[in-house]
Amino acid sequence: MKRTLAIIAFLLSLLPLALWADFSQELQGTDSLKVGTPFLFIINTDFSIKGVAIPDTLEDFAILESKREPKNPRCWKVKMAALKTGALSFPRIEIQPVDSSVTPVYTDGFRVYVLSVLAEGDTLLRDLKPLRKYPLQLPFWVYPLLLLIALALGIYLWLKKPPKPQREYAAPAPKTQPLLPAWEKALQTLEELIAEGLIAKGEVVLYHFRLSDILRSFLEETYFFPALEMTGREIAVALYQRNIPFAQEIRNFINYCDLVKFAKRVPSDTEIEENTLWLRNYLVSFAKAVQEPTNA
Template identity: 40%
Template sequence: MLKMRRILTLIMLLLGLGGLLLADVNIVQSLENDNDLSVGDRFYFHLRAEYPLNRVVVPDTLTNFKVIKVERITEAGLPAHFKLTIVPLLPGYHSFPSLQVQPVDSGNPIAYTDRFRLNIVPVRAESDTTLVDIKAPLKYPWQSPGWLYILAVGLLLVLVLLFFWLGRKKSVPEPIKPVEVPEPKLPNWKKSLQKLLDLQARDLLSKDMVIQHHYELSWILREFIMHEYRIAALEMTTFEIRVAINRVGILKSDEVIRFLAFCDMAKFAKHKPSLEETKAMEDWLKSYLLAFEVIEAQKLLNRPPGETDAANR
């Protein structure tokens, strides 16, 4: 047991001597602002020698401290020396390792700094788990205050809501257009019959407008022939109409020509027919037009049931 104690004492002495041998007596080191340090506080490590220093080697294994700046200072009349800016990262007692210091002149030896130990005071209680920034956030140039961004977002939301509200208010539904129901197409005979009744209602004969009355009477029949048989009767003479209707073969062609000739005599030959004659011709025209109503009804009866329903629709 006594031998073991002697061996341990010898080992401790050897380690102490090794530390003294590693420390360079030419290096003068000093600390600045190293009292009551907390995590994030800065302190300074000064390194001087009797000869100019060229470089300080900071090990990559440094974990409890952060060397944020290494300054090589040259002053007139003094050899170049170093100033290291260091920040502790963790609370508690921590040792700062030895650093290698290289001289400018290779004739001077490479030296090593002494280790030193610092007590880093915690910035909060151990039970406090709230994260606290070590340092206030940096502001870049022309940075706007935070409230300005909140105001801009609020204005944007107001504009968007206003846009949708006004757009919905202005949108008026289009009025429903009434469906235009086409008027039923009247057959040609019914149109001509209505014109005949209108002419009789005007009573031109009582106003001594014989020529005008017979001119319009002839016009009604000519217009009917044009629409019913596709003959340009309005542009033809009575003789030309005779030729055309004989070729086509219309209903009661002889009586049609007789009617037109009667009207021509009243229009061009200065023949003034009696009221009874004119009345008889009007009755003939009316019966002639009504005959086509019978023909139309017979055509509907002769059609198949499907075609009849389609025609009625």
């Protein structure tokens, strides 16, 4: 019984050794390493790697990439670059397994040597070769001088430039329409009023307002008194004072229009036609009066 317990205790003491993980690491691209040159730190284990714990306090290295190999979960690659020259040390980092039963392990720290741009012991910065002068090359100060001379010459020519002759445009002669005599203008307005067909539309009052205004405008323009602003009685007085022909007929026409406009008289179609015809004949009579002296 004691022997059996001793064997079991021995096997249990070997169990941590069986769970202890194994790994390997290597560096690639560290030959002739310079500042900023990337190189790889590759970690291979016998378990699936969840990640590596890289400290945030690194000052000598810049971590460019840290990832697991897509086709091999037991391989992790860290891509980094040195930030300083000389011998640099990278610390141990923890390898975190996917399986929590596996004991985490740490990589071994390593050192790399980063070459300097200058040769060892050489601290003197040397300039490039002096500029080579070409044949007929002018001194540097000549070029700004030539630019100023060209600028001054351009300003001088611009100031001396003769003014551009201004093209004269002849204004077109205003088109003057021949002035119509008062009777012809009134007759034209009457024909337009008849063509509107206000009587057929039932606008009898509006028709007589405009019919009266045609005669009043003609009287005002021909005999020079404000007929448009006068009442029928005032127009009658002005007609007799000026001894205007057809005074009674004019007075009758204006009274007829006023009755339709203000007294709500409803004229017959015959009355409308007769009064409209009288106004047309009255206006046409002035055309005959103008033609008779010409024919004579």
